[in-house]
Amino acid sequence: MTQELKVINFMGIRKYTSGFSIILTILAVASIVFQGFKLGLDFTGGTQLEVQFDRPADLAKIREVLEEKQLHSPVAVTFGSDADVMIRTQDQMSIKGREYIAAEIARLGNGASLQDVIRPTREQEGFVDVLVINNLTPDQVAQSGLFDTTRFGKTIVATKDNTTQIAIEKGLDLVYSQHLLKELEVATGASIKLRSSDSVGPQIGDELRDSGGLGMLCAFALVFLYVAVQFQWKFSVGALVGLIHVTIVTLACFTFFQWDFDLNVLAAIIALIGYSINDTIVIFDRIRENFRKLRAVDPIEIVNISMTQTLGRSIMTHVTVFLVMAVLYVFGGELLAGFSKAMMIGVVFGCYSSIYIAANATVAMGISKEDLMPRPKDETEGGADLTP
Template sequence: MRLRLAPDNTNFDFFKHRKLTFGGSCVAMVLSVVVWLMMGLNFGIDFKGGTTIRTESVQVVDVGAYRAALDPLDLGDVTITQVFDPTFGADQNVAMIRIQSQDGQESVGADLVVAVGEALKTVDPTITFPSVESVGPKVSGELIMTALLAVGVSLAAILFYIWLRFEWQFSVGAVFALFHDVILTVGIFSLLQIRFDLATIAALLTIIGYSINDTVVIFDRLRENLIKFRKRDLQDVMNLSVNETLSRTLMTSGTTLLALIALLILGGDVIRGFVFAITWGVVVGTYSSVFVAKNVVLMLGVNRDDKPADKGNQFADIEA
């Protein structure tokens, strides 16, 4: 028996409440920017600067015990990650402890590093500290600029690819939907003050890739239907295209969310921000593919008179 998340031959009118769906998305984008400007982002050590301490011990690393030992020191943002490597011996247990800059200093002071060492020795007397490295504000600023550049270049490349693959109206709609996804994700991180670090940037790039994949599937079906139903109203053809791909959209998003929710609940504190960003991005990315991208294309319009009978434009036969 085949599982169906949506019945065959659905005929939902996705434009019926477009003032609410598309207009609500635009309002949400504006509010996200306002929240971002007013509350700012809770930058992690990667962007604020701080110190990374590498520990090594004979006993198995207990992240919870390490964190409990460091809590009385009131160090602010502390990330503890166990390091796994097949080259390590059975008695070689390594962890990375990242501590944010204290009171505007470039790194954690030597006295505080000593205090951290003493606190951890109460948990594991065999612990040693092979290396202590600091990230100053200059490096953090470079990381912020590199992260912004990575997101910007990816959006520009997608804009160019969608233009080649379809039409310029499609590329504008797709990139607007991606901006929608990124801005709403940054907005929710600012509102909830979830730690924003390089892992979150990786999550944003993952969201962009996931969302554009879903949008391209709908656009590809739309292009086929625009050739097949030349005289049919553009809005009706768009509705038909979304309905025809609805089962695939729900199945892909649903199975992805199953894995992400499991990681969100069971994955632990280290990856929770990363997983939350992708989970949120899958939801808003699916929404934007259905309710945002096609509304932009509808407003811009598509010239259907100059299309040959077998392809959308001169670049349409490029393999995805």
Template sequence: MQIVKHDININFVGRRKLALIFSLLLVVAGLVSLIARGGPEYGIDFAGGTLIQVKFSEATRAADIKSALKGMHLKGLLVQKFEGDSQEFMLRLQDTSSELEGMAQQVGAHLEQAYGKGTVDIRRVEMVGPQVGKDLRKKGLMAILFAMIGVLIYITIRFEFKFAVGAVIALAHDVLITLGAFSLFGKEIDLPIIAAFLAIIGYSLNDTIIVYDRIRENIGRHPKQSFDQTVNGSINETLSRTILTSGTTLLVVLALFLFGGGVIHNFAFAMLVGILIGTYSSIFVASPVLLVWDDMKKRRNATAS
């Protein structure tokens, strides 16, 4: 299926400086937000604590729920509404001791006193110790790091080292911008989000390899072309495939984001941002890095001679 004309020739390479400025703005905005917030906002999986998911029969407010639970003296109570649902809330506590095993029932009893019997449904209770959360956080970060190292080795073997560097820079760019988006929108990082980051790495890498394959083919097919022309032509030749693949995937993820419910909302948000940024980076980050590398090599050779 041909989405764009086969002879299209958009000057992507000529716009790489504008793309660099755009990428830097996104990365810096995310980093500033992370610094201002004191780091990512970790969920129960990584921060430790207790989570109780509650659904009410009628719409209510977080302030009213806190007021109803005031007599329990719960440590670090945070009440958060589910996306798009005024009846379902997440209660987060810093307490994780074994003495709190019956806490969900106590919370339910206190809420029913305020809202009426049968109006409160405790849907989920999770408890993670602080040490376990710290260990999970470390393993999640290591999983992303090892994925990057694996990509570096794989692309070095399949292509060249300069291609591997371009791919890893693009992947780091995608993860940083997605992480920054989570900080800017105040969303939590938990185990499913780490899975989303790894999925983003895989998706973005697939797009990048398609472009790299075409660049390698065209180097052999058009040896007299400048490297800039070869890279730009390769991006244009794979553009139809990129739009088709990214567009169909984006529709599925958008449906999950809009209609998937609160439990999957953050995962879908990560994938939504990741697919958009991953498609962009395959064109405007991974490939231009090759041009920078080539320019540096030419300068070194000119200096040596």
């Protein structure tokens, strides 16, 4: 004889879990509204440098230099090999270059200062930036030796409107990148080669943020429609409430701890929507099946039976994914840390949401046997009886 299944009374504490979920959601929304996200380079704009060392890179010293230079949210990770390093910062190298040159000019004394950086004229074709400097004559520029060809390339010095204008062949972004690499060479004792430098503008970051938000809304809408077609609209409400809950809680963790929120995290959130609905659909499918089999059983008891039957499968699935994400967090490096953290948090709350949010909300909607009974076939279906 088979052992009778011991049914767990999940719905017996549904009032307490509902109260906990409401409080948790309120706190999560408050954290998102008042704390705000610490947006990463993908959304704020910034610079990514790929550099190559002539020896294994010392990431600790590299990060120390980046902190000393007061770069905003700097990240330094190896890729490909331990001699290839990717440096990411939310600073634009052109802005840091302007600050760096302004400080260099101010150290010349006599009130010298950088007034502006303008675009070259047609007569200055082939040059990238033009520095407008106050209280510094062309003779003083030559004597200072500040604008050497190694750092700035070719230069043209002229006077205009009581200012000295210096057209430089290398842009301020490249000037500062080279300065940063020199500082890294001094700190690490290595020879460094700049392989590439990419800049992301704030406007592109805004477009990525808006597209990501639109992507999440589309995912919610498609899930709602899918569940409504496959099951019943009351199930769709439960599934959508569960997905919104796990999404908000996961996002709130990033605002509360002020972890960087970038495209990898956004990808994890969208992946969580698909992953969480998968577990929810398994539970819903078993509920529908049991509603049709156990017609004399109370709806709440049917939900308890269904979730008990799928509990082992849910635990194994969630634990497996959580362990994989934990390994990815430990060994995946900084670039994948946000993705793995979002997935781990989402897996934990996704398991909770499938049981105590999605199923609970479906029960609260008053799901009944009539909602899930297959439609009776038309008596005339299949052709009329022509027997005399």
